[in-house]
């Protein structure tokens with residue numbers, strides 16, 4: 001066992017916080033199984049053998065966007081053949097009494113006033129009051145606030161009043177100015193993203209956080225990203241989960257090859273070790289693929305996301321995973337990792353426990 005693994009085990013056993021420098025050393029360490037064991041130890045201490053998932057539906061109201069981020073294969077312009085903008089009726093037709101969460105994110109469409117985006121939330125809430133609405137990334141919230149000439153707080157309060165329960169974690173990408181300038185120079189950077197999530201937390205709106213990895217970022221930039229999230233979580237305790245998103249090469253504008261499964265597992269494990277103040281680390285099957293996502297449940301992840309309905313964003317970049325998943329399949333993936341599946345809602349409250357086939361090892 002290398003020195004760094006021994007040091008981290010010692011710290012974890014003594015419930016001491018792992019530093020950024022130690023985490024970077026861990027990232028460069030080849031002992032993936034040992035790193036996984038540490039992460040799994042922390043995961044089980046926090047969440048036992050359970051792994052959660054949500055019966056949900058992703059809705060992307062439009063793919064028309066004023067920006068053209070270099071890595072994005074989803075967004076398009078209004079005059080393009082693949083452009084779409086959904087009516088409220090079309091959006092409502094994607095909701096149902098059976099699901100527990102809708103996850104709404106999409107393009108920044110200049111022809112839709114904020115009122116329309118607000119109406120999406122209001123209309124879903126009025127028609128499906130039991131459905132929890134997780135909507136709009138910090139990038140969208142910033143867009144609404146600048147267009148309306150009003151504060152982030154006012155925008156968030158209107159959305160909350162309309163029925164929003166939490167924010168998704170997208171749009172964070174990686175908090176590096178170097179990467180931002182190269183891949184998404186016109187999109188908000190770290191400070192604005194963090195300011196918006198802090199404002200949400202202060203209004204009692206929980207949120208999630210992502211990291212887009214496996215493109216041009218360095219290991220140090222990944223850890224810096226997590227450090228900024230850990231610092232904000234210390235202050236607000238408002239984040240529900242951390243979701244590492246493996247970059248999908250798509251048209252190959254940024255990189256031709258997807259990162260390896262080893263890198264996926266290591267990123268999940270390191271997130272579990274470093275983000276000691278996050279309750280949940282998600283293994284997002286859409287970007288990692290079913291098999292790796294299932295393996296990650298033994299490397300520190302305690303959530304598998306959801307059924308999704310129809311995933312469009314990563315599939316625009318040629319993601320190889322299916323675009324939706326049946327509840328039974330999610331549960332089978334969880335059981336194949338020798339974990340106990342439990343259904344949750346958008347706020348990670350447990351809805352049901354599938355005891356009949358629970359496993360323990």
Ligand code: SF4
Nearest residue numbers: 065067068069072075
């Ligand atoms: S990443 Fe988001 S903001 Fe950038 S082009 Fe795509 S949809 Fe628009």
